[in-house]
Amino acid sequence: MDTELFRRIWQTHIENHEHGGHPTVSEMYDFLITGNLSDGNSILAHLSRCSVCRAEFHKMLEALKETEALDIALPQLAGTKNIGGFLKIDTEGGKYTIIIQRSLKEKDIGMITVEVAENYREKLEGDAIILEDRKGRKLLEGTIVNGQVSQKVRDLENIDIQRFKIRRR
Numbered sequence: 659m660d661t662e663l664f665r666r667i668w669q670t671h672i673e674n675h676e677h678g679g680h681p682t683v684s685e686m687y688d689f690l691i692t693g694n695l696s697d698g699n700s701i702l703a704h705l706s707r708c709s710v711c712r713a714e715f716h717k718m719l720e721a722l723k724e725t726e727a728l729d730i731a732l733p734q735l736a737g738t739k740n741i742g743g744f745l746k747i748d749t750e751g752g753k754y755t756i757i758i759q760r761s762l763k764e765k766d767i768g769m770i771t772v773e774v775a776e777n778y779r780e781k782l783e784g785d786a787i788i789l790e791d792r793k794g795r796k797l798l799e800g801t802i803v804n805g806q807v808s809q810k811v812r813d814l815e816n817i818d819i820q821r822f823k824i825r826r827r
């Protein structure tokens with residue numbers, strides 16, 4: 659994906675568009691990944707008027723630029739503020755679900771699972787992946803078997819849950 663191209667396209671569309679409803683995060687993400695301009699035009703038009711969505715769009719853009727991410731998750735957009743006992747978040751590309759479960763006995767230890775969505779099971783089986791938080795802390799590293807990877811994680815409180823990134827190992 660050529661992110662510079664998107665930046666340019668976006669900048670040229672900043673003028674005089676009708677204000678529509680907010681696109682969903684998934685719609686913006688799809689547009690970023692596929693570059694489909696027939697759907698993208700209405701999104702670009704909206705971004706030109708809406709600073710809230712524009713900020714989110716740029717956040718995604720930056721997240722995708724940082725690495726050759728396979729997928730990203732932005733839990734704060736789903737309204738998740740802290741981990742609590744359980745966090746479950748679908749990635750924006752819809753390929754994975756990230757699940758964090760806190761141990762009942764030891765509060766700072768938990769289990770992290772990356773689950774592959776039903777539609778991608780066959781395709782992604784056997785992939786070696788790495789899950790990182792926003793600060794680049796490696797939370798999980800493993801091979802997808804039977805549609806998932808799990809790993810014990812320590813220091814749960816210090817996971818930066820504002821953004822997760824899944825990349826190839």
Ligand SMILES: [Zn+2]
Nearest residue numbers: 680708710711
């Ligand atoms: Zn908006």
